[in-house]
Amino acid sequence: MEPISRRRFLTTTAGGGLAGILATRVPPARGQQREISYLCWNNFAPASDKKLAEIGQRFTKDTGIKLKIDHVSHMGPQQQKYASEVQTQAGHDLVEMRMHFPWLYEPQLVDVSDVVGELEKKHGKAIGSAYEGAHVNGAWRAVPQYHGMFVATYREDLFKKASLKVPDTWDDLYTVGKELKKMGNPVGIPISQNYDSISTAGPVLWSFGGMEVDKDGKTVRINSPATVQTIEWYKKMFRDCMEPEVLSWSDASNNESIQQGKAGWIHNPVSAYIVAKQRKLITADGINHHRSLGGPHGRHETDTPRHIGIWKFSKNVEPAKEWIRYLLGTREVYDEYIMSGDAFNLPVYEKLQDHPVLRTDPKYAALRGEGVQYHTYGWPAPPSDKVQLITNTYLLPNMIAKAVTGTSPKDAIAWAETEMKKILAG
Amino acid sequence: MAVRADDLPVPRGRPRLAGRVREWLDHESILGPVFVTPALLLLVLLVAYPFVMALYFSMSNAFIGRPSRWVGLHNFIALWDSDVFRQTFQNAFVFTSIAVAFKVVLGIILALLLNEQLWFKRMIRGAVLLPWVIPTALSTLGWWWMFNSLYSVVNWTGIALGIVDPPGPNWLGQRYYAMSAVIAVNVWRGLPFFAITILAGLVAIPKELYEAAEADGAGANARFWHVTLPLLRPVLAVVVLFSTIFTFGDFNIVYILTHGGPINATHLFATLSRQVGIDTGRIGEGAAISLYLFPLLVFVVWAQLRFVRKQVY
Numbered sequence: 001m002e003p004i005s006r007r008r009f010l011t012t013t014a015g016g017g018l019a020g021i022l023a024t025r026v027p028p029a030r031g032q033q034r035e036i037s038y039l040c041w042n043n044f045a046p047a048s049d050k051k052l053a054e055i056g057q058r059f060t061k062d063t064g065i066k067l068k069i070d071h072v073s074h075m076g077p078q079q080q081k082y083a084s085e086v087q088t089q090a091g092h093d094l095v096e097m098r099m100h101f102p103w104l105y106e107p108q109l110v111d112v113s114d115v116v117g118e119l120e121k122k123h124g125k126a127i128g129s130a131y132e133g134a135h136v137n138g139a140w141r142a143v144p145q146y147h148g149m150f151v152a153t154y155r156e157d158l159f160k161k162a163s164l165k166v167p168d169t170w171d172d173l174y175t176v177g178k179e180l181k182k183m184g185n186p187v188g189i190p191i192s193q194n195y196d197s198i199s200t201a202g203p204v205l206w207s208f209g210g211m212e213v214d215k216d217g218k219t220v221r222i223n224s225p226a227t228v229q230t231i232e233w234y235k236k237m238f239r240d241c242m243e244p245e246v247l248s249w250s251d252a253s254n255n256e257s258i259q260q261g262k263a264g265w266i267h268n269p270v271s272a273y274i275v276a277k278q279r280k281l282i283t284a285d286g287i288n289h290h291r292s293l294g295g296p297h298g299r300h301e302t303d304t305p306r307h308i309g310i311w312k313f314s315k316n317v318e319p320a321k322e323w324i325r326y327l328l329g330t331r332e333v334y335d336e337y338i339m340s341g342d343a344f345n346l347p348v349y350e351k352l353q354d355h356p357v358l359r360t361d362p363k364y365a366a367l368r369g370e371g372v373q374y375h376t377y378g379w380p381a382p383p384s385d386k387v388q389l390i391t392n393t394y395l396l397p398n399m400i401a402k403a404v405t406g407t408s409p410k411d412a413i414a415w416a417e418t419e420m421k422k423i424l425a426g
Numbered sequence: 427m428a429v430r431a432d433d434l435p436v437p438r439g440r441p442r443l444a445g446r447v448r449e450w451l452d453h454e455s456i457l458g459p460v461f462v463t464p465a466l467l468l469l470v471l472l473v474a475y476p477f478v479m480a481l482y483f484s485m486s487n488a489f490i491g492r493p494s495r496w497v498g499l500h501n502f503i504a505l506w507d508s509d510v511f512r513q514t515f516q517n518a519f520v521f522t523s524i525a526v527a528f529k530v531v532l533g534i535i536l537a538l539l540l541n542e543q544l545w546f547k548r549m550i551r552g553a554v555l556l557p558w559v560i561p562t563a564l565s566t567l568g569w570w571w572m573f574n575s576l577y578s579v580v581n582w583t584g585i586a587l588g589i590v591d592p593p594g595p596n597w598l599g600q601r602y603y604a605m606s607a608v609i610a611v612n613v614w615r616g617l618p619f620f621a622i623t624i625l626a627g628l629v630a631i632p633k634e635l636y637e638a639a640e641a642d643g644a645g646a647n648a649r650f651w652h653v654t655l656p657l658l659r660p661v662l663a664v665v666v667l668f669s670t671i672f673t674f675g676d677f678n679i680v681y682i683l684t685h686g687g688p689i690n691a692t693h694l695f696a697t698l699s700r701q702v703g704i705d706t707g708r709i710g711e712g713a714a715i716s717l718y719l720f721p722l723l724v725f726v727v728w729a730q731l732r733f734v735r736k737q738v739y
Contacts, residue, residue, distance in 0.1 A: 083704050086491035104707050108491040192599070193687040245575030247688045248599030256576055385707070392705040393510075394687075401689045405601075415509060422508070426708075 035066040036316045036323060038308075039085075040096035041078050042071050044148070044271035044344050046278070051340035055333060059326045065319045085311065093314040094323065098306045099376050100388040102134045102141040109141040110310040115321050116140040119328055123349030129303035130348045132376045132383045142307030143324050146338065146345035149374050150199050150302045151366055152293060153258060153272050154265040157286030158185055166290050167265075170204055170233060173293060177241025177265065185264030187241040188257045190249035190397070191234065191404060197249075197397035198377055199302040200267045205230045205396070206379065207295025212390060212420060213381035220420045222399075223413050226297075231400060231409040238404040247401055259283055269304075273363060274342045289366040292374075303374035305348055343367060389423050483713035490707040501714035511715065514693040518719070520605065521694060522673045525612045529669055530662065532613065533620025538654075540621060541628045551622070558618035562678040569611045570683050573597035601691035604684050608692050611679050616672070620665055627661030628654070660734050667730040671723055695719060 038056075043049050049071060056067040070092065072078050082101070085091030086108050102109055120126060126135075130144035152167070159166065159176070162183060167173040177187040190197045205211065210226030213219065238246070245253075255272040257263035261283050266272060276284035292301040308328075310320045328334050335356070338347055343357050343364045358364045378387030390396075399416035403409050450456045484501055488494035505511045540551055557565060572579050581594025597607045631654065639649050677696035680686060686693035686701065693701075695715055703712015 079704050083490050083707070083709075087709075105491055193685045193690075243575075243593065244596045244599055245593070246599070248575055248596060248604070248684070250685070253574075253576065260576060262576060389706045389708075393701070398689050401687075405689070419509065 034064060034316070034319050035068065036094065036314075036319045037068040037070065037092040038094040038096075038320075038323065039070050039072060039078075039081060039092040041098075042073050043341065044269070045274050045341045048337070048341040048345055051337055052327075055327060055337060056323075059323060063319075063322060063326070065322060067323060089313040091311070093310060093316045093320045095309050095311065096145065096306055097134075097142050097309050098304055099133055099391070100378070100383050100385070102307060102309055103136050103383055103385045104388050105309070106136045106141050106385075108312050110312055110314070110317055111139045111141065112143050112310060112321065112324070113140045115143050115324055115329075118325065119143065119349065122329060122331070123334075123347070124351030125349070127303075127305075127348050127350060127353075129374055129376050130305045130307070132379070133305045134307040134309075136383075142309035143328065144348040145306045145308050145328065146341065147303050147305040147348050148269045148271070148344050149304070149346065149367070149370060150203070150267055150269055150292070151370060152265065152290045153268050153270070153287060154290065155185060155258065155263075155283070155286045156288035158183065158264050167293060169294050170207055171295075173265065174233070174237055174241060177237060180264035181241050181243075183264065185262060186243050187237065188249075188254040188263035188266040189237065189242065189246060190251075190254055191238070191246050191401045192249050192397060193394040194249065194251045194397075195304075195391075196251045196254060196268065197400075198391055198394070199304070201230075201234075201396045201400055202302050202375075202377055202379070203292065203300045204233060204295070206300035206375075207293070207297055208233070209295075209297035211380055212378060212396065213387065213424065215380050215382070217382045217384055217386070218424060220417055220424060222420055223417045227413050228409050231403045231412065234400045235404050235409075247405070258287065270343050270364065270367070274344055288363050291366050291370055301370065301374040303376055305376065306345075386424055386426075390420055393419070393423070395419050480713045480717060483709050484717045485714075486710045488708075488710040488713075490709055494710065497710070501711050502718065505711070505714060505718065510690050510693065510698065513690050514695060514698045514715075515718075517605070517690075517692060518674055518694050521609060521612070521676070521692075522670060525609045525616070525673050526666060526669050528609070528613045529616045529620045530666060532617055533624050533665070534658075536617065536621035537624035537628055540625050551625075554621055555618045557615050562615060563682060565615065566611060566679050566682040569607075569614075569679075570598075573607050573683065575599065598684050599688050601688055604688055604692050608680050608683055611683065612673060612676060615679070616669055620669065623665045624658060624661060627658045631657045663730050663734045667727060670726060674719060674723065 040049075040052070043052075053069060056069050060066055072081055078096075081091070082095065082097075082105060085095070086105060097105075116126065126144045127147070129147060134140055134142040134144055154166070158164075158180070162179055164176045164179055165172070167176055173187065180186055189200050191201075205227065208226045208229045210224055210230055211221050214221045238244075254263060254266040254268055255275065258266050258268075258272050259276045259279075259281050270289060273284065273287045273289070276287055292299055294300075308324055310317055314320060326333065327337060334347070334352075338345055338352075338355060339357050339360070341357070343361070346357070346367070347353065347355050354368065358368050376383065377391040381387050395416050399412045402412040402415065407415075451460070483494075485496060485498055486494040487497050487500075536554065540547075540554065544550055571577055575593075575596065575598070578594060578597065580597070581590065584590035584594055585592050595603050597603050635653050635657075636649055639653050644652065674694075675696055676694055677700070680692050680694050680697045681700070684692045686697045690698075695718060699712045699716040701712075702715060703709045
């Protein structure tokens with residue numbers, strides 16, 4: 001055989017290799033840097049973010065996939081990021097979304113039904129609110145991650161001091177609220193342009209038998225006697241149990257009010273207590289939780305499920321799915337993540353509902369068994385981008401704010417009805 | 427000694443090219459465009475392109491991440507049916523007219539004060555600029571804390587001095603108070619721009635005019651109305667023009683202080699545009715909101731520049 005010169009060998013092998021790469025359009029695995037980026041929001045339980053970073057480092061070590069986690073504060077900036085990333089078709093591979101956002105961004109999100117199917121086999125079916133938020137037109141557009149449900153947070157020490165009975169219904173809350181206001185510790189329910197306002201207004205409306213849009217998703221039902229009852233309840237609460245400051249509140253204001261010793265009762269997830277405990281505030285010992293309140297039409301609550309979505313423009317869909325499987329698919333890792341959230345991040349799969357995190361503090365007892373039946377904004381209308389539009393335009397709290405500041409309930413409801421009809425027609 | 431052509435040094439390629447370039451640059455018709463091109467490119471990339479995109483979006487039914495189609499002026503017409511938009515339209519005029527009026531009056535007063543012989547004059551003039559220099563988002567957070575219902579230092583001081591009854595005004599939760607709060611912060615922030623620009627105008631007024639007026643028996647008031655103000659008019663016109671445009675387009679102050687609330691009472695075009703375009707994804711409608719006043723502002727710019735030209739020439 002004719003000996004092959006070194007130059008000829010190099011030319012032939014390099015040419016062949018390059019031709020292979022060009023033909024398959026896939027670079028060789030060796031030396032290829034696998035890197036994914038994940039945009040999530042600053043968790044209300046800050047220890048959870050630290051744990052996420054720690055799990056991320058282990059993921060990189062175990063899989064060789066580099067993970068870059070970016071945090072963005074709360075809802076406003078997050079929405080700007082979603083919008084700009086989608087418009088420019090560039091940015092993070094994975095994004096944390098809450099509520100119905102997968103509906104708004106459906107065409108831009110990868111179908112992750114395969115991943116959710118695997119998780120459901122391991123942890124049980126995803127809870128109802130997770131379905132409402134991320135199961136879009138028969139396909140999962142984001143993977144249910146955790147949820148933070150609304151409960152009643154109150155100053156147990158003040159209730160005991162004044163011998164007040166823990167309320168069981170929204171009308172009971174009016175009875176104790178009057179006393180709390182007299183004591184200088186009013187009820188703190190925001191009636192302003194933020195999501196917490198909707199998180200309370202929804203359950204009150206549902207408990208009185210009302211709804212914004214019917215089950216068909218097309219018919220506006222806000223103009224009803226139940227809405228009138230809801231507004232009348234808010235009017236008397238605003239007059240006798242609260243202070244006008246609730247009209248200016250942000251999502252954080254009710255937390256701050258109870259933490260700083262002012263509010264005696266707020267409607268909020270356990271984050272107010274968690275932060276008070278972590279900052280060693282003197283009010284932390286006095287804060288406790290009780291189960292959600294009911295009305296003539298049952299007991300309803302708001303749930304704000306979080307999901308992880310993968311943008312379609314991502315070039316790393318498989319590594320991104322690997323990260324989701326690593327974080328949520330392994331029971332030990334998922335437990336570790338949930339435990340770090342100190343009962344703010346609760347599992348979204350049915351078999352994990354009675355989670356050990358609920359036994360880490362006696363003040364989480366009220367959360368056991370709650371949440372599975374809860375709903376996201378807009379219920380009972382099937383979730384859709386339109387429902388998310390009604391939510392994001394703050395029509396419900398603005399209708400109530402109008403009524404408590406002097407507009408007649410009839411006019412306030414008519415205003416909301418007109419605006420909702422416009423959104424559904426658009 | 428006769429020099430033969432062969433003896434001459436042969437010019438190398440590079441110096442010949444450099445020489446040619448130098449020759450070209452000597453021509454004004456070439457040098458001008460060379461200087462202007464970078465600025466023009468920046469303008470096209472950072473101003474013209476986004477503006478044309480905004481125009482396109484405003485005439486389409488664009489929804490974030492979905493295909494869009496041309497709808498002409500539909501967005502602009504449909505907006506007028508929205509109660510929130512009509513409220514915003516009214517807010518924008520109330521906010522801008524009151525804020526600009528305050529800035530003009532207070533700006534003239536502050537400029538007159540700064541024009542006096544003061545101790546530490548330079549330091550005071552520098553300090554006056556601070557509100558304008560600090561990033562708006564940061565300073566507005568400070569104001570938010572001062573107006574916050576739980577921590578309001580304004581209310582606390584008022585109550586401590588016995589001026590207001592506890593718990594004090596609901597600054598950000600009552601429509602008129604909220605509008606007053608956002609106007610107050612806008613005036614606080616915009617005042618240095620007015621004061622310093624008017625001060626520059628004041629310094630440029632020849633002293634002889636004041637001396638002549640004084641010799642004719644004009645008092646301080648008469649000197650202000652008949653000398654200072656007429657000569658400040660061109661400067662005032664330019665300052666008012668810029669401020670009107672900036673105030674109409676304000677975003678940070680309202681977004682941080684009130685989020686457009688209570689009940690949309692402080693929404694401006696920019697904040698509503700963000701809510702509609704970003705929060706709800708309807709960028710077509712959002713762009714239409716932000717461009718709604720564009721024709722009016724173009725007219726204002728044209729009219730005021732015309733006025734300035736008349737004053738100067």
